[in-house]
Amino acid sequence: MAGRFIRGLAAVAAAAIGYASLAGCGTADNDDNQSKKLFGYQVLGELRTTNAGTLEGATDMAEVLSGRLYPGVYVPGPSGQMIPNTDLVTTQVLPSDQRKVIYTLSDAAVFSDGTPVTCSDYLLTFTAGHYPGMFGSHMPLFDDTEALSCTPGAKEFTLTFKEKRGARWRGLFDAGTVLPAHAVAAKLDKSVEELDHDLQSGDFSLLKPIANVWRHGFSLSEFDPDLQVSFGPFKIAEVGERGEVTLVANEHYYGDAPQTSEMVVWPGSADSGELAADEALRIGDLRETSPAWHNVNAEGNRLSVDTQIGELTEALTFPEIGMWAIPENRQAFAKCVDPRAVAKASSGVAGLDVPVAPLHVLQHADPLAARLNDVAAPNLDVDIEAASALSGTEIRIGYPYPDARFAAMVESIRRTCEPAGITVTDVTEGGKTLADLPRAEYDEWGTETWTDGAADVILHATDPMREFPSANNRAQELGALRAQEGHLWKQLPSIPLAAQPRTFAVDGAVRNVVPYTGLAGIGWNMDRWQLNSETTPAEN
Numbered sequence: 001m002a003g004r005f006i007r008g009l010a011a012v013a014a015a016a017i018g019y020a021s022l023a024g025c026g027t028a029d030n031d032d033n034q035s036k037k038l039f040g041y042q043v044l045g046e047l048r049t050t051n052a053g054t055l056e057g058a059t060d061m062a063e064v065l066s067g068r069l070y071p072g073v074y075v076p077g078p079s080g081q082m083i084p085n086t087d088l089v090t091t092q093v094l095p096s097d098q099r100k101v102i103y104t105l106s107d108a109a110v111f112s113d114g115t116p117v118t119c120s121d122y123l124l125t126f127t128a129g130h131y132p133g134m135f136g137s138h139m140p141l142f143d144d145t146e147a148l149s150c151t152p153g154a155k156e157f158t159l160t161f162k163e164k165r166g167a168r169w170r171g172l173f174d175a176g177t178v179l180p181a182h183a184v185a186a187k188l189d190k191s192v193e194e195l196d197h198d199l200q201s202g203d204f205s206l207l208k209p210i211a212n213v214w215r216h217g218f219s220l221s222e223f224d225p226d227l228q229v230s231f232g233p234f235k236i237a238e239v240g241e242r243g244e245v246t247l248v249a250n251e252h253y254y255g256d257a258p259q260t261s262e263m264v265v266w267p268g269s270a271d272s273g274e275l276a277a278d279e280a281l282r283i284g285d286l287r288e289t290s291p292a293w294h295n296v297n298a299e300g301n302r303l304s305v306d307t308q309i310g311e312l313t314e315a316l317t318f319p320e321i322g323m324w325a326i327p328e329n330r331q332a333f334a335k336c337v338d339p340r341a342v343a344k345a346s347s348g349v350a351g352l353d354v355p356v357a358p359l360h361v362l363q364h365a366d367p368l369a370a371r372l373n374d375v376a377a378p379n380l381d382v383d384i385e386a387a388s389a390l391s392g393t394e395i396r397i398g399y400p401y402p403d404a405r406f407a408a409m410v411e412s413i414r415r416t417c418e419p420a421g422i423t424v425t426d427v428t429e430g431g432k433t434l435a436d437l438p439r440a441e442y443d444e445w446g447t448e449t450w451t452d453g454a455a456d457v458i459l460h461a462t463d464p465m466r467e468f469p470s471a472n473n474r475a476q477e478l479g480a481l482r483a484q485e486g487h488l489w490k491q492l493p494s495i496p497l498a499a500q501p502r503t504f505a506v507d508g509a510v511r512n513v514v515p516y517t518g519l520a521g522i523g524w525n526m527d528r529w530q531l532n533s534e535t536t537p538a539e540n
Helices: 004-013 028-036 055-060 119-130 140-144 181-187 192-201 204-216 272-277 327-334 339-350 373-379 384-390 404-420 475-491 521-528
Strands: 039-042 074-076 082-084 089-094 100-105 145-149 156-161 234-239 245-249 262-266 283-286 303-317 394-398 423-426 439-442 448-451 457-462 494-507
Touching: 039 272, 100 119, 119 140, 119 145, 119 156, 119 181, 119 192, 119 204, 140 145, 181 192, 181 204, 192 204, 272 283, 283 521, 327 384, 327 475, 339 404, 339 494, 373 475, 384 404, 394 404, 404 423, 404 457, 404 494, 457 494, 494 521
Parallel strands: 039 262, 039 283, 394 423, 394 457
Antiparallel strands: 074 082, 089 100, 100 156, 145 156, 234 245, 245 262, 283 494, 303 457, 303 494, 439 448
C-alpha cells in the first residue's frame, strides 16, 4: 500500500460461444442454460473487474480470473514458488545500489486482437502504481520503483528502482495487472505514442482521463470487448446475466493452447448447490467450508470437497486519511482486537483449526516466520485500558462479500472491544472493498479531495509478499525483516489476524488440477484443465 507508512518502511529497510455480445440473441434463461452446459469454475469473489491492480480488484482477488487473461511476468506455483513466464518475457537484473531490471518481451507475444504486447503496456501499469490516488490502484510494490524507460512499440524496457530498494521485484507486473495500452489509447482517441507521452508527463490533466479508463473500463458489469482484449491463453467471449464470464481460447496466444477451449467462470454469489446439481460446477473455490448440498458419504460422488489452511493472511486494512490513518488511533483499536479469538471464531465456522497469522511482511507458513513471531507477539494481547483511549468511538468494518465466517470474525472483535467503549459495526451489506475506505482522490488539476468512505476498515485476504515492499524472505535478510515488522506494528497500516482457510471442490473427471491457496487460487493453471468425459456422465 503506497503512502506514508510505506516510505517509513523503506527507511527501515535501507491478473466457443462465438463472439456474442451481451446484447446477443436469446433470453436470459437460454443464456443461463447455455452457460451451464460448459465447463464451470466458481471463484470466491464477485467478478467485479478484470483489473487486479485496482482497489476493487485487489480486494476481490481478481487475478483468479484475469491471471489467465493478462499473465504476470512470474507465475505463482502451487508450492509458493515464483515461476518465470518465459513464454512471455525474460528478465535480466543489473545489481547495484540502484537495482535495474531489463525486461525483454517475446516477439510472439500479442493480444487477442493481434496487436503486439510492448513496453507501453507495462508503462501503463507502472504509472498506475505510482499514482494510486488518481488511478484507484493497489499495487504497493511499485513504491520501490523510480523510473521505467519505454520507446513506443519496443519489446524491451528497463525498470529502475530507488536506491537499495526492489528486493521483491518479482512481484511486480503481477497476474491481472498488465493491461492493453493500445486499447486504452483507442478509447481516448489517442495513438500509443501520445498515450506514452501522457503517462510519462506527470501532468495530472493528461493522466486523469487515462486513470478513468484504467480503473473503470475493465468492469465486468459493463463489459467492453474492444477494451478487454487479452494476451493470455483465454479471452472473454461474454458476460452473462448472473455475472458469469464465458472464456474461450485466445487463437493469438503465443503459448500452448488451453486443454479446455471454453469454460464459464461463476462468481462466488452464484448458487453452488444449483451449479453442482446441474453438473455445471467442475472446479470450485467455495465460500462454504461444509456446503449443505455435498454429502461426503454419498455413493458415486462426482465432486470432492476439501478445506485446507491457505497461505494468505486475513487482515484489517486501514485507510490512509482520516482518524484511522493516525497510528495512535490504530494502536488503541488494536489493543481490543484479539487475533487469537478472531482465529478461533474463524475456526468455528471453517471446521478446522485456523492459526493466528500475526506478521505483516511474511506469510504465516514461511519457514522464516517463526523467527519473527516474537516481534509480533507483544502486540497480540488485549489491553482494555489502552484501548479505552478511543471510548465512545465507532469503527465500521466491511468485507468483500456476505459470509458467515467473516461475520463471526467481526463479531469476535465487537465482543472484545465493547468493554473499551468502542462500538464495532458490521457494514458489509452486499460487500465492501478497499475502494469503500476514506481516501484521497485527485482531479485533473491535482486538487486533492477526501471521500468519507462507507467503511473504516476492510477485512480481507492479503499476501504479505505483495502488500509491503520489504526485504526478501531469505535468512540473510532476517535483521531487516525483523526491523520492518517492528516498524509496521508501530504504524499499523493493517492488523494481521489469521490464516485464510480455502475450500476447493474438484470434479474427479478433471485432470491436471493442482490446488493452490495464493491470490491466483486453484485456477492458476486452468488452461491445463481437461475433462475426461469417459469417467463421468456429465456432458462437456
